[in-house]
Amino acid sequence: MGYAIVQTLNALSFSALLLLTGLGLSVVLSLMNFVNLAHGGFYLLGSYVAVLWLGSGAPWWLAFPAAFLAAGLAGAVLERFPFRRFYARPHLMQVLLTYGLSVIMADLMRWGFGAQILTPELPAALQGVVFLFDMPFPLYRLFLIGAGVALGLLLWLLLDRTLWGAVLRAAVTDRGIVETLGIDTRHLFAAVLVLSAGLGGLSGALGAGMLAAYPGLDEEVLILALVTVVVGGLGSFGGTVAGALVVGFALTFSKVWFPEFANVVAFSAMAGFLLLRPNGLIAPPLRQI
Amino acid sequence: MRDIPLSRAAPLAAALLALALAPLLAGAFHLRFLAEILLLGTAVMSLDLLVGLGGLVTLGHAALFGTAAYAAAIAALHLGGNLFLVLGAGTGAALLMAALMGVAIMRSSHLFLLILTLLLGQVAWEVAFHWREVTGGADGLRGLPPLSLGPWRLDGPRALFLLSGGLALAAYLLARSFADAPIGRALVGAREQPLRMSALGYSIPRIRFRAMLAAGGIAGAAGSLYPFLNLYVGPQSVHWSLSATMIIMLVIGGVGSLWGAFLGSAIYLALQTYVSAYTDRWQLFVGLVFVLIVLLLPRGLAGGLTGGLAGSLAGVLSRRGRP
Numbered sequence: 001m002g003y004a005i006v007q008t009l010n011a012l013s014f015s016a017l018l019l020l021t022g023l024g025l026s027v028v029l030s031l032m033n034f035v036n037l038a039h040g041g042f043y044l045l046g047s048y049v050a051v052l053w054l055g056s057g058a059p060w061w062l063a064f065p066a067a068f069l070a071a072g073l074a075g076a077v078l079e080r081f082p083f084r085r086f087y088a089r090p091h092l093m094q095v096l097l098t099y100g101l102s103v104i105m106a107d108l109m110r111w112g113f114g115a116q117i118l119t120p121e122l123p124a125a126l127q128g129v130v131f132l133f134d135m136p137f138p139l140y141r142l143f144l145i146g147a148g149v150a151l152g153l154l155l156w157l158l159l160d161r162t163l164w165g166a167v168l169r170a171a172v173t174d175r176g177i178v179e180t181l182g183i184d185t186r187h188l189f190a191a192v193l194v195l196s197a198g199l200g201g202l203s204g205a206l207g208a209g210m211l212a213a214y215p216g217l218d219e220e221v222l223i224l225a226l227v228t229v230v231v232g233g234l235g236s237f238g239g240t241v242a243g244a245l246v247v248g249f250a251l252t253f254s255k256v257w258f259p260e261f262a263n264v265v266a267f268s269a270m271a272g273f274l275l276l277r278p279n280g281l282i283a284p285p286l287r288q289i
Numbered sequence: 290m291r292d293i294p295l296s297r298a299a300p301l302a303a304a305l306l307a308l309a310l311a312p313l314l315a316g317a318f319h320l321r322f323l324a325e326i327l328l329l330g331t332a333v334m335s336l337d338l339l340v341g342l343g344g345l346v347t348l349g350h351a352a353l354f355g356t357a358a359y360a361a362a363i364a365a366l367h368l369g370g371n372l373f374l375v376l377g378a379g380t381g382a383a384l385l386m387a388a389l390m391g392v393a394i395m396r397s398s399h400l401f402l403l404i405l406t407l408l409l410g411q412v413a414w415e416v417a418f419h420w421r422e423v424t425g426g427a428d429g430l431r432g433l434p435p436l437s438l439g440p441w442r443l444d445g446p447r448a449l450f451l452l453s454g455g456l457a458l459a460a461y462l463l464a465r466s467f468a469d470a471p472i473g474r475a476l477v478g479a480r481e482q483p484l485r486m487s488a489l490g491y492s493i494p495r496i497r498f499r500a501m502l503a504a505g506g507i508a509g510a511a512g513s514l515y516p517f518l519n520l521y522v523g524p525q526s527v528h529w530s531l532s533a534t535m536i537i538m539l540v541i542g543g544v545g546s547l548w549g550a551f552l553g554s555a556i557y558l559a560l561q562t563y564v565s566a567y568t569d570r571w572q573l574f575v576g577l578v579f580v581l582i583v584l585l586l587p588r589g590l591a592g593g594l595t596g597g598l599a600g601s602l603a604g605v606l607s608r609r610g611r612p
Contacts, residue, residue: 219530223529230401261419263412267412268408271412278396278401
C-alpha cells in the first residue's frame, strides 16, 4: 500500500514537471500556432541559472524568479529575431528554424556552463524526506507537485479568466478585428512568447532538483514535453494536463513493473495512445482526411 | 523511347565521371569519407521521398537505417560477409520496419506524425541498446567479417567507395523513377490537396504506406553497407538524433531535390570532420549554417543553385534566341 502510494506520488511529481514544461510549449502552439523546439533550451537555461543561484548563497526562493527572468529575456531576444518572421510560416519551417536555434543554444550553454553534471544545493527547507505509510518520500518532490498544480492553476486563470487572456484568445481567433479595437497584437504575441520561455526556465529551475542539469538534458526534456503536448492533443489546456499524467505515469510505472525494458514499454504505450487517438486524447472533433 | 532531357543527363554524366575519377585521385582516408557521404546521402535521399514529396516529416528514419545496419551486421557475423546476403538481410529488415511504421503513420499527420515516428524509432533504439545478447548493447557489434563477392574481398577503401557509389547511383535512379511514377505524383497530390485526392478515389493511407516502403527499402540498402565501412555498428545508428541529423542534411542540401541530399550530407560531414579538428564548437557552426540556410535559402543549396543556374542559363538562351 505504502509502496503504491509512493510510486503514485513519484509519477505525480514527474507529471507536474512535464505539465509545467509542456504548458510553455502548448501555450505558443495553441495560441500562436508556433512550434518552438528551442523550448528545451529555455528549460536548460533555467536549470543552470537555478543551480548557480542556489550555489551563490543568495536567498534560495529567488532562484525561481531569476530563472523565469533569464529564460524570458532569452525568449524576448529570439522573439524579435527570428521567431516573429516565422509565425505565419508552415510548421515544417518553424520546426527547422527552432531546431537549429536549439542546437546553437545547446552548444553555447555547453561552452558557458561546462559539460559536467551540475546538481543544485537544495536549501534546508526542501531537503530531507517525509514518511508516508512508513515509506520515505523526498520532500522536494512534494514541493514539485504543489508548485506544478499552483502554477498550472495560475496560468489557467490568467488565460481563461482575465481580460488580458480574453484579448489574447480574441486575437488568436481574429487578429484583424482586435487590431481595429486599437490593440497592438504584435506586443501581445511577444508577451505570450516571453511568458512561454519564462515558464520553460521556471520549470527548468524546479526540475533541476530532480533531474540536475547537463548538456543533452534540453533535448530529453524537449522530447518528453512534445510527447506530452501531442499525446494530450494540441490546443487545449486539459489536453496538456492529460498528456502530462499519461507520460508521467507511463514512464514511472514502466520502471516499477518492467525495469529491464522500461522505456520500450513506456514509449510503446504512448505510441499506442497516438495510434488509437491520432489527434490526441482531448482533441476538438475534426474531420479526418 | 522517351528523351532524357539534357538538364538531367548532364549532372548524371558528371556524377559518373566523379565516381570514376575519385578512386584515382583520392587517398584511403578520403575514399572512406566519400563512401560515408554517399551512404548517408542515400539514406537522406530516401527521407526526401517522404519529406519532400509527401510532406511527411518523420523523426524515425534512423530506425530504418540502423535496423538495416544491425541486421546486416548480425547476418555477416553468423553467415559471413557475402555482399548479396548482407544487402538482402539489411534491406529485408528495413522493409519490415518500414511496413510497421507505414501502418502506424497511415492516419497521422503533422506534429502527430513527427512524434509517432520518434516514439517508434526510440523503441527500436531501446531494443538495440538493451538487447545485449544479440546487439551487443552500448558497445555495439565489432569484428565483422569484410564484405565479399564470390572470390573477391571488398574491404579496401577503393572497393568500398565504388560499392557505395554504385549503390547511391542505383538508389538515385530508383528514387527518381519513383518520384516520376504515378505513385510519386499521387504522393505529391496527397500532400498538396488531400481532400481532392481522396475525392478522386485515391487512398491516402495506401499512398503513404507505399512511400514509406520505398523510402525504407532505399534507406535499408544504404544502412546494410554502412557497418562495413568501419567494421562496426553501434546504437547511435538507430538513435533519433541521427534522424534529426538526416533532416539537417536534407534541409542544407535542399528539400525536394533528390540529389541535394548528397550535397547536404557532404557539407554536414565535412563540417563535422574538418571544423571539429580546429574547435570544439563545431555544433555551433553546424547550427549557424543550418539556421542561415533556413532563413536565407528555404529550398536549400540545391534549390538555390538550380534557381540561380537555371535563371542565368535561361537568360543566356533567351538572348541567343532573339533575332
